[in-house]
Amino acid sequence: MKRFLLTWLFTALALIITAHIVPGITIAGFPTAAIAAIILGIVNAIVRPILVMLTFPLTLLTLGLFLLVVNAISLSLVAYLTGATFTIHGPMPALIGSIVLSVVAGILNHFVK
Numbered sequence: 137m138k139r140f141l142l143t144w145l146f147t148a149l150a151l152i153i154t155a156h157i158v159p160g161i162t163i164a165g166f167p168t169a170a171i172a173a174i175i176l177g178i179v180n181a182i183v184r185p186i187l188v189m190l191t192f193p194l195t196l197l198t199l200g201l202f203l204l205v206v207n208a209i210s211l212s213l214v215a216y217l218t219g220a221t222f223t224i225h226g227p228m229p230a231l232i233g234s235i236v237l238s239v240v241a242g243i244l245n246h247f248v249k
Contacts, residue, residue: 139248142248143245143248144170144173144174144177145170145173146241146244146245146247146248147173147176147177147241147244147245148166148169148170148172148173149169149244150237150240150241150244151163151169151172151173151176151222151237152166152169153236153240154233154236154237154240155169155233157236157240158229158232158233158236159229160224160225160226160228160229160232160233161215161223161224161225161229161230161233162222162223162225163221163222164221164222165221168218168221168222169222171218172214172215172218172222175214175217175218176210176211176214179210179213179214179217180210183210183213184206184207184210187206187209187210188203188206191205191206204231204234204235205231207234207235207238208227208230208231208233208234209230210234211224211230211233211234211237212224212227212230215230
């Protein structure tokens, strides 16, 4: 349970850091980031595997690079579900934001282990 809470908090922190690094992504504050982290976990558990299965031929054709687009779609869906307190202004900030979020979350979650 402790590891789950730390991962959740680090994901929320990674969302805030991503919003500060990537222009075009805005987040209201830590409570919004915490809610967005929960929604991101749900989207990654339910929606993302469906998207990966549906886009498998395209992912195979692009040697896996299309997964970056799937991650951007997932992040955009989280912003849409969160509401006006977490916004992404366009597809390029979503794509860059998903890459930055993955890197920052990976670095932060490295400290959990």
